[in-house]
Amino acid sequence: xxxxxxxxxxxxxxxxxxxxxxxxxxxxxxxxxxxxxxxxxxxxxxxxxxxxxxxxxxxxxxxxxxxxxxxxxxxxxxxxxxxxxxxxxxxxxxxxxxxxxxxxxxxxxxxxxxxxxxxxxxxxxxxxxxxxxxxxxxxxxxxxxxxxxxxxxxxxxxxxxxxxxxxxxxxxxxxxxxxxxxxxxx
Numbered sequence: 001x002x003x004x005x006x007x008x009x010x011x012x013x014x015x016x017x018x019x020x021x022x023x024x025x026x027x028x029x030x031x032x033x034x035x036x037x038x039x040x041x042x043x044x045x046x047x048x049x050x051x052x053x054x055x056x057x058x059x060x061x062x063x064x065x066x067x068x069x070x071x072x073x074x075x076x077x078x079x080x081x082x083x084x085x086x087x088x089x090x091x092x093x094x095x096x097x098x099x100x101x102x103x104x105x106x107x108x109x110x111x112x113x114x115x116x117x118x119x120x121x122x123x124x125x126x127x128x129x130x131x132x133x134x135x136x137x138x139x140x141x142x143x144x145x146x147x148x149x150x151x152x153x154x155x156x157x158x159x160x161x162x163x164x165x166x167x168x169x170x171x172x173x174x175x176x177x178x179x180x181x182x183x184x185x186x
Contacts, residue, residue, distance in 0.1 A: 021160045028148040032169055035141035036087070039172065042134045043082060043094060049130060050075050050101070053123045057108060064107050067100075074100040091172050094134075101127065138172050145169040 054068055074097040081093035108120065149168050152161035 017156075018160060021157055022164070025148075025151065025157065025161055025164065025166060028144070028151055029166070031144040032141070032148050035137070035144040039134065039137035039141050040082065042130060042137050043078070043090070046097070046127065046130045046134065047075055047079055047082075049123060049126050050097075053101075053104070053120075053127060056117065056120045056123055057104060057111075067103055067107055071097075071100040071104050087170055087172065091170075098131070142171050145171055 050071060054071055057064075058068060074093070078090070078093040078097045081089040084090075105124065108124075151157050152166050152168065
């Protein structure tokens with residue numbers, strides 16, 4: 001009888017442990033998804049602002065056609081990557097878009113009338129605000145990815161995570177070229 005009681009206690013403990021671990025992993029996985037959704041909202045906001053910014057700058061710097069094309073192409077790649085839903089492609093496309101925007105803002109420095117334009121100033125402020133929100137969303141996402149990855153790689157959680165097919169999530173990182181200042185030449 002004593003052996004049966006011990007066996008039942010062990011089984012109950014293992015079941016409770018499995019349930020607790022499963023629930024904890026689900027919470028962490030959903031936090032990663034929530035963080036990604038928050039970042040997606042900010043990326044969409046950036047995509048929506050860019051055409052207005054380009055049109056405003058075009059009026060002052062119509063001969064900068066290549067820069068406008070680069071921004072438009074980068075935006076299209078970012079929108080396409082977002083629709084595909086692959087985080088690595090989204091990360092790469094968004095980093096390229098950010099670089100194109102830096103080039104556009106660098107060009108604006110050569111046009112005093114543009115820099116004084118109320119529309120341009122407001123759009124520039126909105127883009128910067130959005131960039132700040134994207135940075136914040138990126139940090140929030142990466143913190144949640146870190147917590148999830150640590151949990152699924154730690155004993156004993158890794159045993160249950162592997163049974164459930166959970167894999168490491170990727171961080172949303174800065175590309176090497178994004179750390180450098182854009183080069184603009186005329």
